[in-house]
Amino acid sequence: MTRSRSDIVWIPTFAILVAFAVPWPLWGVDRVVAGLPVWIWWHVAWLGLCATLFALFVRSGAWERGMGQRPTAVADAGTVEESATPTADTEGDR
C-alpha cells in the first residue's frame, strides 16, 4: 500500500490554493484596511495558508506517497519533528 485514499484530498486542496491565491471574491472591491487595499491582505493571508498546508503535506508523508515512494517510518507515526526526519527517499543521501 503506497498511496492512502485520504491523500486524494490534496489534489482539490492544491487546486483551491492556486485558484484563490487571486482574491476573485474581492473583484472591484476598493476598501482600504490597515493601510493597504483589503485584497492585498487576502493575498498575504492566503500565501501564509499555502505555506502552512504545504508543510502539512510534506509532514504527513503524502509528499512521498504521491510519487509511489515509501515515507519514512517516523513521518508515518507523525510525531517526530521534520528537522529530525532522516532523508525520506529510498536511495539514501547523495
Place this chain on the structure above:
Amino acid sequence: MTLGLSLGIVVGYLVVALGLGLVAYRVSETTAEDYYLANRSIGTLVLLFTTFATLLSAFTFFGGPNLAYAAGPEWLIVMGTLDGVLFAVLWYVIGYKQWLIGARNGYVTLGEMLGDRFGSTGLRALVAGVSLLWLFPYVMLQQMGAGEALVGLTGGAVPYWGGAALITGFMILYVAVAGLRGVAWTDTLQGLFMLSVVWIAAAWVVSSLGGVGAATEGMLAARPEFGSFGGGTYTPGFIVSTAITIAFGVTMFPQINQRFFVAKSATTLKRSFALWPVLVLLLFLPAFMLGAWAAGTPIEVPDGANVLPVILGEYAPAWFTALVVAGAMAAMMSSSDSMLLSGSSYFTRDLYRPLIDANASERREAWIARIGVAAFATLSFVASLFRPGTLIEVGDTAFSGFALLALPVICALYWPRTTRTGMIAGVAVPQVAYLAVVLSAVVGAVPTLPRTVFGGWDVALGLMVLSGALTVGVSLLTAATDEGDASRFAVAGD
C-alpha cells in the same frame, strides 16, 4: 554625492561577487557533474536561495515595480499566485519527479532525460534548441535592465550601452571561472542581501511619506482605480494567462529545471517547497508596493527609466540607492550566470556532443562551453541595444516560449503511453506557431499576429493547450518505438 562613489559601489559589489565565485571554484572538482550540478550536493538554504535568486532578475526588480507604478498593485497578486503557489505545486509535480528520475539515472539536463527515455537524439536536440532559443530574450532582458539601471543611477553619465556592456563582461567572466557551486554561493548571498535591502528601501520611502496609510492614501488620491481589485490592464484573462504561462514557463527554464537535479536529498526539496510562498511574498510585497506607492508621489519617471531607482533617489540617500542598484545588478548577473551556465550544458551535452563530436575530450567540452557562453552573451548584448520592448514584454515572451514545453514534459513524466512522435509533435508544432506570432511583431514585412485575444487572453495559453492535446493525441495514434523505454521514468514500488 558624487557619481564616482555611486559607480564605485556598483563595480565594487560586482567584484566582491566575482571573488566569492573564485573561492567556490577553488573548492570544486573539475568534473561536469560538479561544474553543472555541484555534485548534486546542494542543501536546503542554498537550494532555496539559488532558485529564488534566479527569479531575482530585472523582471522582478525593475519590470515589476514599473508595471505596478503604471497599472496598479495587482501585479503583486499575479506574481504571488504564479510564483508563490502555482510554481510551488509544480515544484513538486515536475521537480520532485525529475529529482527522483535524475538521481536514479544520472541526468544533468532536461533534454538528456527525455532523449534517453524516448531513445531519440532528435528530441534531445529539439528540447535543447528550443530552450536556448527562449533563453536568449531572457538574458537580453537582464542586459536591458542593467543598462537602464546605470542610466538612472548616474543621470545618463554612463550610457545605456555602457551598463549593458558592464554586466555582459561580468557575466562571461563569472561563468567562465565559477561553475554552479560559485553561482549557488553568490545566489545565497545575493538573495539574503536583496531581501533585506528591499525592506529597508520600503521602510525608508514609507517613513518619508508618513507611513503605510499615508502612502496608500497618496496613491489613491493620484490614481483612485489602484484601490479596487482588477480593471484596466488587469482583466481576468490577463491575470489567468499571465500566471499560468509564467509559472509553467519558469519550470522549463534551463537554470530552474536543472535545479531539480541538484538537491542533496528529498528533505532539501521538501523544506524548500514549504518555505517558498513565504519567501516569495517577502520579496514581492515591498518591491511592487514601492512601485504602486510611487504613483502617489510627485516624482517624474523619464521614458525608458525604472521607477525603483527614481523613487529611492528622491527619498533615500544616494549611497543607499547605489547599493540597491548594485544589489539588483548583481542579482541580474547571478540570474544570467545561472542561465548561461545551464544553457552551456544544454549546448555541449545535448547539441555539440550528440550531433557534432561525440568523442570530444572533457577539456575540449569545457572550452566549447565557455566560448559558447561568451558568444551567446555577446549576441544578446547586441540585441539588447535595440530594446525591442518593455522589460515585462520581453520577459513574458521568454516565459511563454518555455511554457509550451511544460505539458509535453508532464505527459512524459506521468504517462507511460507517451510516444516519441507524440513528444516531437507536442513540442515542435506549438513552438513554430508561437515563434511565428513573436517574429511577426519584429519583421516589418508581414502583418503582426495578435498576442492576446478576447480581452487579455494570451495566445500562448491556447498554444499550451495545443501542446498537451498534440502530445496525447499523437501518442495515442502512434506506437512506441523500440528505442524508447518507459521504465526509465518509473520511480515507484521500491
